[in-house]
Amino acid sequence: MAEPYATPQSVDLDPVRLVEADGSPTSETRYSRDLPPETLSWLYESMVVTRDLDTEFINLQRQGELALYASCRGQEAAQIGAAACLRKTDWLFPQYREIGAFLLRGITPGQIGAVWRGAWHGGLEFTNHCVAPIAIAIGTHGLHAVGAAMAAERLGEDSVTVAFMGDGATSEGDAHEAFNMASVSKAPCVFFIQNNQWAISVPVGHQMAGPSIAHRAVGYGMPGIRVDGNDVLACYAVMAEAAERARHGGGPTLIEAVTYRMGPHTTSDDPTRYRSADEVQDWLARDPIARYRTYLESVGVFSERLQERVAARSHRLCAELRDAIVGGADHDPAELFDTVYAEITPELARQRDELLAELAKEA
Ligand SMILES: Cc1ncc(C[n+]2csc(CCOP(=O)(O)OP(=O)(O)O)c2C)c(N)n1
Ligand SMILES: [Mg+2]
Known part of the structure; x- marks a missing residue:
C-alpha cells in the first residue's frame, strides 16, 4: 500500500495583521504584540534608519557615485520584522534589496555601499555576519539556504537559515526545487517571500495562476502563511513562529509578506511606464513606518528622546556611507x-x- 500523504495544509488569504494601517491594534489573537518596550523602540529605530540610509543611497547614485541601487523603500517592516527575531547565528540568504536586514546584522553602510559601487566582489564580508553575499541571479539562493540548513542540521547545530526572496523569484525553477528539497528533507529553513507586487515591470498577478504565493506551500507539504508585510510586529511574530518550528525539527515554512515596492525597481527604472499613480498612492497610505509610529504613540513607547536618538544614528550612518563611497579607496582588483x-x-x-x-x- 502506498504511504499516506501528509494532510493538506490550508492557507488563509487574509494576511496576519497585528496593527492596522491607521496604527490601531487589530483583533488578531493567535499572535502577540507584546514585546518589551526596548524591542518595540529598536524595531522603530531600525526601520527609520534603514529608510534614511536608503535615501542616502539614492542620492549617491544620482550624484554619480554608484552605477545602480535597488531601493527597499516600503519594505522596511518586512525586512526588519523578519530579521529582528532571529539569532545572530541564523544564516540569512538575501536577494539584493534587504538593506534593513544587513544593518541589523552589523554590516556597515560602507560594506553595503561597496557592493553597489561594484568596488568589491559581492560583499564577501557579509559572511562574517552569517549573511550570504547578495544573489542577483534571481532565485538561485533558495537552494543555497536549503543546503546550508541541511548542513547545519547534520553538524548538530540548532541554527536556521532564511532565504529572502522576491515574488518574481518564486517564478524561477530554482525556487521550486528549493521548496521541494526543504520540505522532503525537513530542512530548518524559512522562505521569506517579500511580495512587493512587482518583478520589475511584471505584476504578481501575471506570474502565477494560484490564489497566492503562500498557497504554493500546500503542494510542497509545508506550512504557508500570508502576513501583512507592512506590519513589523506581524512579520516579527510570524517569522518567530516559523524559526522556532524549524529549530525544533518541524521543517520549513513559506511566508509571504504582502508589501509594496514604493520606488522604482532600481535607479535605472521608470515605474510610471507600467504602474498607475493611484496604485502608488494607495500603498503610500499603508506606509509601514507611519503606521508603526502611530501605534507606538498609542502605547506610550514613542518619545522625543527616541526620535532624537534615531535621527542622530541616521545622520551618523549616512555620513559613514558617504565617507566610505566618496573618495573612498577601492579594493585591489586582484583580490x-x-x-x-x-x-x-x-x-x-x-x-x-x-x-x-x-x-x-x-x-
Ligand atoms: C535568473 C535571472 N533572470 C532575470 C534576471 C533579471 N532580473 C533582475 S531583478 C528581476 C525581478 C525580480 O523580482 P522579484 O523577485 O519580485 O524581486 P524585487 O526586485 O521585486 O525585489 C529580474 C527578472 C536576473 N537577475 N536573474
Ligand atoms: Mg518583487
Missing part, C-alpha cells in the same frame, strides 16, 4: 580572483595577470 577557490586555478591566474597588465597600461 577578485583570490577568493573564488581555496587555491587559484591556472585559468583564473591567467585572467588575473591579464587584468593587472591592462590596469598597468592605464596607470
